[in-house]
Amino acid sequence: MKLRSLLFVPGDRPDRMAKALGSGADALILDLEDAVAAEKKAEARKSVADFLVANGKARLWVRVNPLDSPEHDKDLAAILPAHPDGIVLPKAEGGVSVAELARSLAERGNATAQILAIATETPAAMFQLGTYGGVKRLAGLTWGAEDLPAAIGAATSREEDGSFTAPYELARSLCLFGAAAAGVAAIETVYPAFRDLDGLAAYAARARRDGFTGMMAIHPDQIPAINAAFTPSEAEVAHARAVVAAFEASPGAGALSLDGRMIDRPHLVQARRMLASLDVTKL
Numbered sequence: 321m322k323l324r325s326l327l328f329v330p331g332d333r334p335d336r337m338a339k340a341l342g343s344g345a346d347a348l349i350l351d352l353e354d355a356v357a358a359e360k361k362a363e364a365r366k367s368v369a370d371f372l373v374a375n376g377k378a379r380l381w382v383r384v385n386p387l388d389s390p391e392h393d394k395d396l397a398a399i400l401p402a403h404p405d406g407i408v409l410p411k412a413e414g415g416v417s418v419a420e421l422a423r424s425l426a427e428r429g430n431a432t433a434q435i436l437a438i439a440t441e442t443p444a445a446m447f448q449l450g451t452y453g454g455v456k457r458l459a460g461l462t463w464g465a466e467d468l469p470a471a472i473g474a475a476t477s478r479e480e481d482g483s484f485t486a487p488y489e490l491a492r493s494l495c496l497f498g499a500a501a502a503g504v505a506a507i508e509t510v511y512p513a514f515r516d517l518d519g520l521a522a523y524a525a526r527a528r529r530d531g532f533t534g535m536m537a538i539h540p541d542q543i544p545a546i547n548a549a550f551t552p553s554e555a556e557v558a559h560a561r562a563v564v565a566a567f568e569a570s571p572g573a574g575a576l577s578l579d580g581r582m583i584d585r586p587h588l589v590q591a592r593r594m595l596a597s598l599d600v601t602k603l
Contacts, residue, residue, distance in 0.1 A: 435459060441463075517541065
């Protein structure tokens with residue numbers, strides 16, 4: 321499943337949902353949690369369910385309310401009959417949280433929805449990022465930098481220049497490594513300055529450089545830059561193919577020379593992973 325870009329859309333704004341379909345995002349996240357006021361939750365559930373039914377060919381995920389929220393079961397009851405592609409689980413606290421949601425989905429007769437866990441929103445969650453391996457239905461991990469500072473009493477998660485302070489860089493890194501350890505997609509968090517497209521491009525490029533495979537968005541205008549950042553260039557693809565070809569020609573070699581530079585087995589792993597993401601070869 322290609323998830324370069326995932327666009328949040330408020331669940332109580334069906335007009336925005338319809339517009340978001342043309343954004344070019346790989347998936348939409350119809351939000352029943354933070355984007356919807358308490359008094360509008362019921363209305364939002366109906367709007368999301370109706371939209372899911374009417375747009376079954378689109379890739380649609382739903383962010384439900386947390387497992388311990390009284391709204392959670394109501395969310396599942398409303399949306400599962402409409403067959404969303406996936407559920408975004410906020411305030412996840414390790415693999416046990418995902419397993420609990422997976423059991424609930426199965427008990428309600430849903431056998432297909434995948435799960436994207438937002439894995440760094442509580443202090444307890446930080447100590448569970450190595451526990452997601454082997455959990456059924458888990459498609460990826462992502463992280464957030466808004467709920468966590470509020471939970472621990474921090475003034476902000478960012479420096480004056482917009483970069484993250486040390487505790488939240490740690491959260492980002494642990495999410496990245498937790499996803500890699502579990503063998504699932506690592507999804508970068510949102511870039512809130514949605515009019516700063518140059519800053520977004522740099523942020524998304526850094527995310528891909530560091531190992532994230534996609535990114536969430538809060539505005540349709542962010543999607544082209546995110547898709548571009550997480551799509552390998554023709555030069556990168558050509559180099560990856562050359563790396564694979566070099567090792568296929570010398571299968572017993574541990575290290576080779578290519579274009580005047582040394583390459584070894586980690587380069588082969590990276591090349592195969594890139595090509596697999598494009599469906600042009602297999603791992």
